[in-house]
Amino acid sequence: MARKRELSSETRQSILVLRNEGNSMREIAKKLKISYTGVYYSLQRTAQTGSNQSRKRSGRPRCTTEQEDKYIRVSSLRNRHLTGPQLTSSLNSTRKTPVSTSTVKRRLRDSGLQGRVAKKKPCRTNEKMLEECLTPSVKHGGGNVMVWGCFGAGKVGDLYRVKGILNKEGYHSILQRHAIPSGQRLIGANFILQQDNDPKHTSKLCKNYLEQKACDWGITHKATAKQDYTKITGLVVQERGVFLSNSGLLGASPDGTVSDECIIEVKCPWSVKNLTVRQAAAEKGDFFLQLDGESGSLTLRPTHPYWHQIQGNLQLTGASTCHLVVWTLSDLVILPVLKDPTWARNIDVLETFYKDIFLPKIL
Structure with a gap:
């Protein structure tokens, strides 16, 4: 059976006032639209404790000891990169009954340690700038190099460095000065040029040049x-x-x-x-x-x-x-x-x- 919601402090005070005015418990329940048993137990608790507040509950016993709580806290402080599951696994290796990751995280929060994503750059707030809370990173950069190359028959042809952005005019120049000469040098006059469908390769300028080579072949x-x-x-x-x-x-x-x-x-x-x-x-x-x-x-x-x-x-x-x-x-x-x-x-x-x-x- 599901647990019912507790009566508020205002409702308990209203029960006490109506009771002092001479109303019966059933009349009080009807006026406040609550159950008869709720009125009964509220008056009984007030008579026993002298207060309309809820009794202090014992709660579920803690599943970790003070020594284990200290172990969780110290382990996290020694290595701030340890995650909740890693701490849980380390703790459970010495226990007969395992605890959950949620329990370990609660113990960390009770100790004032919150879960955070490691920063890659120092930030001047709280512990984020501490060395043990940072993830090392390596900066790369300084530009790039684009090259055109070819190979055939187990050998390599010309390697040409492209400066700036390669357009159809630049690729047409590569065909004339490097691609065709390399093919003839590596394989011979009957070589086959293979390339993908890059827009520069399929441009009219380059296609017409290669087709002209085919015409030259036929005439020759x-x-x-x-x-x-x-x-x-x-x-x-x-x-x-x-x-x-x-x-x-x-x-x-x-x-x-x-x-x-x-x-x-x-x-x-x-x-x-x-x-x-x-x-x-x-x-x-x-x-x-x-x-x-x-x-x-x-x-x-x-x-x-x-x-x-x-x-x-x-x-x-x-x-x-x-x-x-x-x-x-x-x-x-x-x-x-x-x-x-x-x-x-x-x-x-x-x-x-x-x-x-x-x-x-x-x-």
Whole structure:
């Protein structure tokens, strides 16, 4: 049963006054809206003690002795970094019945010792500035150093110190002076540059520079690809210049012709220069060739820009076939692409676009 709230001193005094006026205990209980037993025990206590105050209670016996209380206090003063649980564990190691951490904290408060978080800097208030109440700290600082570096083939390349904030212009300079030269020195001309998607890396300035390197790669090795094509097929590649449409508004410049009915288009993809063509088609989802899983044959994707480039060349040159030559450092594939008669309607569309939209914008 829950313990009921004690009667206040004012209520006890009111009971005594009403009783002296001749009211019965039930009448007093009714007037003050308290229980009959409360009135009875209040009057009985007043008669026995001569006061309307509560009797002094014995309370629960202390679970620690004076010697243990002194041990708690002295241990805390000797090492102010000891926590309540640590003091409790130390005390309980010598007792049969353990005490709680709350009990130890009460003994500390009774001794005037309060729990505090150790300061890392002295504070001129009370004991906070005492050495035993402080936590040592080490100050660091003095600036920082940012460097750019690279590695490959078990070796390290240039290490460049970046001064200030590195922006796209600074990274473009690093690509020119350190990244590309280091790659060529460590691995060779066919190295692959790997980097994350940092905004500086994906900026137009840096992407265009790397794409220009890919264009330079294609231009540099196109002659080699043509020579390998001639060795394999025995066909001689002739340079023919630009072929114009009937209106003269559109032009096509294939990489060469081998007959009136056949032209060639050479591709030397930089991104897969170390792979075979079939590996590139199988591993790179955006490659312009697709590999048939059943037959193992290679075909040019009809949605790729190269498809439209070749069909445009076929329409304007009048040839019926284009030999698509795909060259890498380890492979060469010759893929015939036939003229698609339905693509011819794009000629009129392109000429209309040129006359009605493009030309007025530049005049």
